[in-house]
Amino acid sequence: MIPQRLIIGPSIVEIRLAPRGVSRDDGGALCGVFIPTTKTIEIDVNRLTGMELADTLMHEVIHAMFYFYGWCAQEKHREESIASLLGTGLALLFRDNPELLVALLSLTALGQKKLNSALDIKSGLN
Numbered sequence: 102m103i104p105q106r107l108i109i110g111p112s113i114v115e116i117r118l119a120p121r122g123v124s125r126d127d128g129g130a131l132c133g134v135f136i137p138t139t140k141t142i143e144i145d146v147n148r149l150t151g152m153e154l155a156d157t158l159m160h161e162v163i164h165a166m167f168y169f170y171g172w173c174a175q176e177k178h179r180e181e182s183i184a185s186l187l188g189t190g191l192a193l194l195f196r197d198n199p200e201l202l203v204a205l206l207s208l209t210a211l212g213q214k215k216l217n218s219a220l221d222i223k224s225g226l227n
């Protein structure tokens with residue numbers, strides 16, 4: 102399940118699933134896009150499934166992090182390359198090592214609270 106919103110830095114970013122795809126301004130198709138003005142990530146759920154969805158979501162989250170944490174690539178292709186590398190790398194890292202997510206959440210009281218809440222939702226206790 103893809104969350105409807107994420108807290109990224111100081112902002113809440115809405116996640117919109119786009120069953121008709123995501124279009125560029127020039128009419129081309131995108132897998133996903135982060136829109137800073139509306140603080141929105143749109144993901145193409147028509148063409149993408151499984152690992153492609155995870156990769157694209159992480160890719161767009163990284164674009165949002167660049168924006169909210171104030172890193173501005175002078176050359177757009179450098180930001181794109183970094184987002185692609187980290188998006189794929191992190192999606193695979195978390196897929197292959199889910200215990201890492203649990204460990205990261207367990208390191209802080211807030212993370213532990215969120216982990217317990219997620220586990221309650223999964224088990225139907227909430």
Ligand SMILES: [Zn+2]
Pocket residue numbers: 160164181184
């Ligand atoms: Zn990108």
